[in-house]
Amino acid sequence: xxxRVRTQSNSPKLKAKVYITLKRGVLDxxxxxxxxxxxxxxxRGVEEIRQGKVLEFQLSxxxxxxxxxxxxxxxxxxxxxxxxxxxxxDLDE
Amino acid sequence: xxxRVRTQSNSPKLKAKVYITLKRGVLDxxxxxxxxxxxxxxxRGVEEIRQGKVLEFQLSxxxxxxxxxxxxxxxxxxxxxxxxxxxxxDLDE
Numbered sequence: 140x141x142x143r144v145r146t147q148s149n150s151p152k153l154k155a156k157v158y159i160t161l162k163r164g165v166l167d168x169x170x171x172x173x174x175x176x177x178x179x180x181x182x183r184g185v186e187e188i189r190q191g192k193v194l195e196f197q198l199s200x201x202x203x204x205x206x207x208x209x210x211x212x213x214x215x216x217x218x219x220x221x222x223x224x225x226x227x228x229d230l231d232e
Numbered sequence: 233x234x235x236r237v238r239t240q241s242n243s244p245k246l247k248a249k250v251y252i253t254l255k256r257g258v259l260d261x262x263x264x265x266x267x268x269x270x271x272x273x274x275x276r277g278v279e280e281i282r283q284g285k286v287l288e289f290q291l292s293x294x295x296x297x298x299x300x301x302x303x304x305x306x307x308x309x310x311x312x313x314x315x316x317x318x319x320x321x322d323l324d325e
Contacts, residue, residue, distance in 0.1 A: 152279070158286055160286065160288065170287070170288075173287065173310075173311070176310055177306055177310060180306075180309060180310060182302060182305075182306055183292075184291050184292050184293040184299070184302055185289060185290075185291060185292070185306075186245070186290040186291060186292050187289070187290040188287055188288065188289055188290075189287070189288040190285060190286070190287055190288075191285070191286045191287075191288065192283060192284070192285065192286065193251055193253065193283070193284045193285065193286045194263070194266065194281055194282070194283055194284075195253065195263075195281065195282040195283075195284065196278060196280070196281055197278075197279040197280040197281075198277050198278060198279060199276075199277050199278070199279050200277040206277070209275060209277055212275075213270055213273075213275055213278075216273060217266075217269055217270060217273060218266070
């Protein structure tokens with residue numbers, strides 16, 4: 140999990156990014172299609188592409204600890220399918 | 233543009249992440265739907281969500297400068313619709 144913390148003194152509210160990616164070994168047809176399209180366009184330097192989602196949050200929460208805990212719960216309950224997907228939370232203070 | 237560089241001495245090949253997000257002001261129905269679903273589940277701390285894509289590249293290129301230039305071109309030609317989307321490239325050495 141990556142966590143970068145930046146200070147913004149004028150705003151107590153938090154921003155966060157949540158990355159949702161397929162676990163290793165899970166087939167990724169979207170990534171495969173992009174790979175093939177790039178090859179057809181003449182880009183030879185691509186070996187593999189895996190496609191995922193990024194969700195940019197504007198939170199009303201101002202406490203980083205509580206915000207992270209809430210985001211973890213959101214990931215488990217709705218945002219990620221933890222059988223086939225991994226998630227990571229990147230909190231900006 | 234965010235660029236984090238990490239050294240992996242055992243591999244000359246590069247990895248990169250490309251983030252594609254909607255420009256400010258462009259309507260994001262996917263993000264809105266996620267927002268509403270989270271609110272229905274009882275998460276009150278979400279003010280806004282914007283949804284984007286992340287593409288994880290395994291490149292055969294080993295020169296960071298050339299790799300970045302190639303990725304820029306891929307974004308402009310195929311990966312991002314630059315009328316409504318922004319992209320950023322995060323290269324891992």
